[in-house]
Structures are given as C-alpha cells and as structure tokens.
Amino acid sequence: MSSLPVRESASAQRAEHARDGSAAPPSPQYARYLRGLRRKRWTVHLSRLGLLAVFLGLWELAAAGGWVNPMLTSRPSRIYLSFVELAFGGELLRHTGVTALETVIGIVVSMALGLIVAVLFWWSTFASKVLEPYVVVLNALPKVALGPIFYIWLGDRYSIYGMAVAISVIVTIIMIESGFREISRTKLKLMESLGATRAQMLTMVLLPASVPNLIAALKVNVGLTLVGVIMGEFLSSKAGLGYLITYGGQVFQMNLVMVSIMMLALLSVVLYGLVNLLGRWALRRQHHD
Numbered sequence: 670m671s672s673l674p675v676r677e678s679a680s681a682q683r684a685e686h687a688r689d690g691s692a693a694p695p696s697p698q699y700a701r702y703l704r705g706l707r708r709k710r711w712t713v714h715l716s717r718l719g720l721l722a723v724f725l726g727l728w729e730l731a732a733a734g735g736w737v738n739p740m741l742t743s744r745p746s747r748i749y750l751s752f753v754e755l756a757f758g759g760e761l762l763r764h765t766g767v768t769a770l771e772t773v774i775g776i777v778v779s780m781a782l783g784l785i786v787a788v789l790f791w792w793s794t795f796a797s798k799v800l801e802p803y804v805v806v807l808n809a810l811p812k813v814a815l816g817p818i819f820y821i822w823l824g825d826r827y828s829i830y831g832m833a834v835a836i837s838v839i840v841t842i843i844m845i846e847s848g849f850r851e852i853s854r855t856k857l858k859l860m861e862s863l864g865a866t867r868a869q870m871l872t873m874v875l876l877p878a879s880v881p882n883l884i885a886a887l888k889v890n891v892g893l894t895l896v897g898v899i900m901g902e903f904l905s906s907k908a909g910l911g912y913l914i915t916y917g918g919q920v921f922q923m924n925l926v927m928v929s930i931m932m933l934a935l936l937s938v939v940l941y942g943l944v945n946l947l948g949r950w951a952l953r954r955q956h957h958d
Contacts, residue, residue, distance in 0.1 A: 743923035751924035752931070765932050767909040768898055772940065775833030775894040780887060782834065783841025790842075791849045791875065792867060808839045812897070816904050829901030829909075836897035837890045844889065848882025849875055880955055884948035891940045899933070910936070 725745045731737045732744035739747070755761035786804075790797040812835050819831035852875060860870045902911025910929045917925030 739923075740921060741923065743927050747924050748927045748931070752928045755925075755928060761928065761932065764909055764913050764929075765936060767906075768895075768902070768911065768933075769936055769940075771829055771833065771898045771901075771909065772891075772895050772936070775830055775837065775898060776887070776890050778830065779834050779837040779841050779890055779894060780883075782838050783845055783886065784883075786838075786842045787845035787849060788871065790846050791871075804839060804842060808843065812836045813900060816900060819901070820905050825905035825907075828905050829898055832901035832904075833894045833897035836900075837893040840889060840893060841886045844882055844886040845879065848879040851882075852878050877955065880951055884944075884951060887944050887948070888941065891937065891944055895933070895937055895940070 728742070729745050732739045732742060752761070786800075790800070812832065815835055816828070816832055819828040819835070822828075823831050856874055857870055860874060865873070898909070899911040899914075902909040903915050906912045910933050913929040914926050917923065917929065
C-alpha cells in the first residue's frame with residue numbers, strides 16, 4: 670500500500686514537468702539501463718578492434734617467423750608501407766576513383782532498368798507472363814560466362830558496365846516486382862473505383878509504398894555491382910582496383926594485391942553508408958509527407 674503514494678507522486682512530478690515544458694529526469698533504474706546499453710555497445714566495438722589487432726599481430730608474427738611464406742601472404746607492415754607509397758604517389762586514389770565511378774554508374778543504370786521492367790510487369794500481365802521465364806533463366810545463369818561476350822560487343826571499356834548491370838539488374842527486377850505484389854489490392858481497387866488511371870495508381874500508391882523495397886534493392890546493388898565491376902576490370906581494364914589486383918597477381922606483388930583488396934573493402938563500406946543515409950532521408954521524408 671505504501672508504494673501507491675510514491676507512484677502517484679512520480680506521476681504528479683512528470684505532469685508538473687510536462688506543464689513547465691521541461692523533461693522529467695530519468696529514474697535511477699532507467700539511467701542504469703542506459704549505462705548498461707552504452708557499456709555493451711562499447712564492449713562490442715572494442716572487441717571488434719581487438720579481434721582485428723590480434724589477427725594482424727598473428728599475421729605479422731607468422732610472416733616474420735617463417736611460419737608462412739611472405740611471398741604468398743605478404744605481411745601487415747609491408748602492406749602499410751605499400752599503401753603509403755601508393756597513396757602519396759596518387760596512383761591509389763586514381764584507381765579507386767575509377768572503380769568508384771564505374772560502380773556508381775552501374776548502380777544507377779541497374780536501378781533504372783530494374784524499375785522500368787518491374788513497372789512493365791505490373792502494368793501488363795501479358796508482358797509479365799511472357800518475360801518472367803527469361804528473367805528466371807537469366808537470374809540462374811552464371812554472369813561470369815557473359816564476360817567475353819560483353820568484351821566483344823562493347824569493347825574493353827564499356828564491357829565493365831555490361832558486367833556490372835548484368836549481375837545486379839535481375840535481382841533489382843525481382844525485388845521491386847515483389848514489392849509491388851505486396852501492396853494491398855484493396856487500395857488499388859479503391860483507387861480504380863474512384864476513377865484513377867493506372868499511371869495515377871503507380872505514382873500515388875505503388876511507388877510511394879515501394880520505397881522500402883527500393884532502398885533494400887539499392888543496398889543489395891552496392892555489393893553486386895561492385896562484384897560486376899571487378900569482374901569486368903579483371904577481363905579488360907587498364908585502370909581500377911580490379912586491374913591492380915590482376916597486375917599484382919601476375920608479377921607476384923602481394924603487397925599491391927592486399928592494398929587493393931583493402932581499398933575495395935573501404936569503398937564498399939563508404940558506398941553502403943551513403944546508401945544507408947539516402948534511405949534514412951527518403952523514409953523520413955516519406956513519413957513527414
């Protein structure tokens with residue numbers, strides 16, 4: 670019974686703070702809970718850094734002690750020196766910029782083509798029934814087999830874009846089309862009963878409701894398009910991180926290979942982070958509207 674006045678007093682204090690326009694101070698239990706969350710978050714971050722440090726340390730010791738062949742695996746200290754040399758020489762930035770530009774162009778083209786085809790499938794049931802089997806076959810086809818064809822058809826420069834789009838566009842079509850199918854038919858029937866055209870249903874219902882699917886497709890395309898770009902650079906490019914990896918492997922410069930792989934990982938993280946920020950902005954704007 671004695672706890673009831675305490676609860677009423679706490680409620681009265683929160684109401685008083687609300688009237689004054691000031692936030693009520695958190696309870697001790699809630700403050701401890703927040704401190705626990707922050708502690709867990711920092712523990713996770715430090716564990717990740719510690720795991721990476723242990724891995725790099727063991728790698729360096731193994732290479733220095735002769736447990737592994739440095740010609741085949743290199744070592745972190747040499748990789749760092751190669752990174753500094755390439756970075757200050759400007760070559761690393763140039764090749765990274767080439768790969769980044771090719772990846773961004775591939776993502777934009779894949780998203781545009783995927784959206785157009787998905788809209789076509791929704792707009793025309795006949796087109797969907799005719800073309801969907803081909804989409805399924807192309808999705809199952811190993812895209813690496815198309816590399817020589819793109820090289821012959823498009824040349825050594827544009828074949829990279831062909832590989833990037835070929836790998837990512839089919840997945841984009843499938844993801845966007847599945848998002849269209851998840852939209853309630855009741856909403857579309859209501860719009861149709863009110864006299865809306867298919868174009869109005871597309872712009873007012875389908876596309877706004879498909880924003881989460883579009884963002885998800887964009888996130889998936891970051892990795893897929895980057896894979897396609899690197900495959901294309903393996904085959905024909907004279908610039909880019911894929912070219913550096915191929916060249917380093919041919920001349921047994923594992924330092925160059927490892928630096929290029931490190932920059933690929935960094936590039937993928939940056940692109941994914943930008944897409945994530947774009948997705949948050951789009952969702953906030955959609956909820957605001």
